[in-house]
Amino acid sequence: MFRNIGLIYKKEIKSYFKSYIAYVVIAVFMVITGFMFNDVVVKFSMLSFKAQGNPMLAKQYNLLNVTETVVRPMFGQISMIMLLMMPMLTMKLLADEKKSGTMELILTYPIRDAEVVMGKYLAGLTVFAAMLFSTVTYPLLLIALGEPEIVPMITGYFGLFLMGAAFVSLGLFASSVTENQIIAASLALGMLFLFYLMSMSAAYVSPGIGRIVSYLSINDHFFSMAKGVVDTEDIIYYLSFVVFFLFLTMRSIESHRWRG
Amino acid sequence: MIEVENLTKDYGARLGIDGLTFSAEKGELLGFLGPNGAGKTTTMRILTCFFPATSGRATVAGFDCFEDSLEVRKRLGYMPESVPLYKDMEVGEYLSFVAGAKGVEAKDVKKSVDRVIGDCGLSEYPKSMISELSKGYRQRVGLAQALVNDPEILILDEPTNGLDPRQIREIRKLITELAGQRTMILSSHILPEVSKVCKKIVIIDKGKLVAVDTPDNLVSNVHGATKMFLRIDGPAKGVTAELGKIKGVSKVEPDDSAPDAFIVSIKKGADIKQDIPPVVVNNNWNLLEMRAIQASLEDVFIHLVTKEDA
Ligand SMILES: Nc1ncnc2c1ncn2[C@@H]1O[C@H](COP(=O)(O)OP(=O)(O)O)[C@@H](O)[C@H]1O
Numbered sequence: 001m002f003r004n005i006g007l008i009y010k011k012e013i014k015s016y017f018k019s020y021i022a023y024v025v026i027a028v029f030m031v032i033t034g035f036m037f038n039d040v041v042v043k044f045s046m047l048s049f050k051a052q053g054n055p056m057l058a059k060q061y062n063l064l065n066v067t068e069t070v071v072r073p074m075f076g077q078i079s080m081i082m083l084l085m086m087p088m089l090t091m092k093l094l095a096d097e098k099k100s101g102t103m104e105l106i107l108t109y110p111i112r113d114a115e116v117v118m119g120k121y122l123a124g125l126t127v128f129a130a131m132l133f134s135t136v137t138y139p140l141l142l143i144a145l146g147e148p149e150i151v152p153m154i155t156g157y158f159g160l161f162l163m164g165a166a167f168v169s170l171g172l173f174a175s176s177v178t179e180n181q182i183i184a185a186s187l188a189l190g191m192l193f194l195f196y197l198m199s200m201s202a203a204y205v206s207p208g209i210g211r212i213v214s215y216l217s218i219n220d221h222f223f224s225m226a227k228g229v230v231d232t233e234d235i236i237y238y239l240s241f242v243v244f245f246l247f248l249t250m251r252s253i254e255s256h257r258w259r260g
Numbered sequence: 261m262i263e264v265e266n267l268t269k270d271y272g273a274r275l276g277i278d279g280l281t282f283s284a285e286k287g288e289l290l291g292f293l294g295p296n297g298a299g300k301t302t303t304m305r306i307l308t309c310f311f312p313a314t315s316g317r318a319t320v321a322g323f324d325c326f327e328d329s330l331e332v333r334k335r336l337g338y339m340p341e342s343v344p345l346y347k348d349m350e351v352g353e354y355l356s357f358v359a360g361a362k363g364v365e366a367k368d369v370k371k372s373v374d375r376v377i378g379d380c381g382l383s384e385y386p387k388s389m390i391s392e393l394s395k396g397y398r399q400r401v402g403l404a405q406a407l408v409n410d411p412e413i414l415i416l417d418e419p420t421n422g423l424d425p426r427q428i429r430e431i432r433k434l435i436t437e438l439a440g441q442r443t444m445i446l447s448s449h450i451l452p453e454v455s456k457v458c459k460k461i462v463i464i465d466k467g468k469l470v471a472v473d474t475p476d477n478l479v480s481n482v483h484g485a486t487k488m489f490l491r492i493d494g495p496a497k498g499v500t501a502e503l504g505k506i507k508g509v510s511k512v513e514p515d516d517s518a519p520d521a522f523i524v525s526i527k528k529g530a531d532i533k534q535d536i537p538p539v540v541v542n543n544n545w546n547l548l549e550m551r552a553i554q555a556s557l558e559d560v561f562i563h564l565v566t567k568e569d570a
């Protein structure tokens with residue numbers, strides 16, 4: 001059981017690094033998030049500079065709180081870039097095997113479908129974790145140079161990780177429904193945006209439906225964590241999201257079998 | 261060892277196979293022959309538990325391919341038609357992965373991989389990227405991955421497809437050597453491929469069974485009449501007429517291979533070997549050559565398959 005998951009996992013991780021996908025995606029992610037981090041920090045220091053001459057301004061908008069002005073926007077931006085980059089990380093996981101025909105072989109080895117899915121999922125999750133970890137320098141810089149609150153940073157990262165775990169499961173599912181990687185990536189991006197934009201549309205519908213929509217929204221559950229509040233409801237949301245899409249992925253492989 | 265009973269696969273638009281029944285004993289090398297689209301790959305995919313049949317039963321080593329699929333898959337070596345491999349892996353690395361996936365115990369993986377690398381003639385390439393190998397060597401890697409768990413049953417889908425004649429000969433030799441005590445099903449749309457290796461041949465066409473027999477029996481049973489090839493030094497017209505008079509001869513035709521060559525068709529059961537020399541001697545001709553013509557399996561195959569069409 002664990003051995004089979006481990007075998008698939010190892011193979012996928014090796015392939016991520018040998019094909020340079022992992023390096024490229026992580027590097028691009030770092031460049032974009034780095035640029036944006038720099039941007040918020042510069043804005044923050046300009047505000048602080050202005051505020052020196054006008055203390056009222058700072059008080060009014062609560063702008064000189066590093067957590068509010070730098071950390072929270074930073075998390076928002078990281079989550080957005082994650083959403084954009086994740087489909088490229090997950091698109092090959094199953095689509096590639098279907099295209100090259102290796103899926104036929106792997107499905108005739110004495111491995112359960114669930115083990116294949118878990119191995120691939122964990123591999124995607126690992127590369128994502130590395131990608132997320134690459135941004136840790138930014139909060140460390142903040143800690144070194146300023147006095148941000150530590151707790152929201154830790155819970156924020158925990159939230160980002162959970163959100164990314166959900167992204168990977170959705171991406172894996174998208175990769176299972178097609179043998180074309182571009183289609184897999186586009187599908188994943190579309191669906192992720194759908195879940196991401198739900199929170200905005202919640203305002204336009206009736207309160208009852210609005211509650212459901214905002215519950216389903218993938219980023220609403222992240223907001224409170226970015227503020228330092230960890231609610232089990234949010235954790236359960238992300239875990240169920242992952243389980244649901246892994247289940248769909250298995251169904252999709254099964255139907256691939258039946259269709260031949 | 262392998263039993264297929266009334267097996268049908270419905271693809272929706274068409275039937276992939278339609279009520280197939282055949283079996284292979286332990287240790288038997290079964291040739292699975294049929295033109296393209298006959299349903300060979302479909303049958304093999306059911307036997308290898310890639311997908312289930314629509315109806316009917318397939319059992320391998322006593323286990324049902326659908327109900328006990330994991331048990332079947334443990335005992336199997338399969339090489340699909342397109343020989344799919346992970347191109348970004350090294351040969352040895354890939355085979356170790358497959359060995360693990362097929363349930364070879366961790367401590368035995370290296371031994372198993374070394375064994376198939378040797379057996380399949382890959383000793384010079386364990387560190388080569390699969391993407392850099394020639395088609396013939398990829399075929400060897402495909403065979404090696406099938407054999408790495410030392411399976412009881414070997415299922416090879418058109419293993420020599422797309423190779424050049426020398427590679428075909430090498431792979432065929434390898435298959436014969438490696439079959440050993442295993443039960444093997446080998447498919448092909450080209451007859452000599454299976455008739456050279458297999459003792460028993462299953463012929464299918466359009467998803468249906470056409471014939472099951474040994475290569476020899478197929479030849480003698482199917483052709484009602486056998487033929488003889490003769491070369492006789494004498495006037496063509498006279499020879500044709502005189503030979504036609506012999507009892508048991510149904511037809512005499514000149515053959516293109518030489519001006520003095522004739523093909524004599526013989527009615528079923530008749531033996532005319534003794535009757536020909538006297539006729540030649542009585543007419544003062546010379547008998548230069550006389551031999552029986554065996555109907556080739558190629559003829560049998562075409563005969564069986566076209567009969568289905570009619
Ligand atoms: N996945 C599929 N979906 C629909 N039809 C298929 C599929 N695979 C094979 N077929 C059809 O089933 C028949 C048998 O195909 P196949 O088993 O591949 O034949 P063979 O291997 O003998 O060439 C063909 O008519 C083919 O078009």
Ligand SMILES: [Mg+2]
Nearest residue numbers: 300301302341
């Ligand atoms: Mg085929």
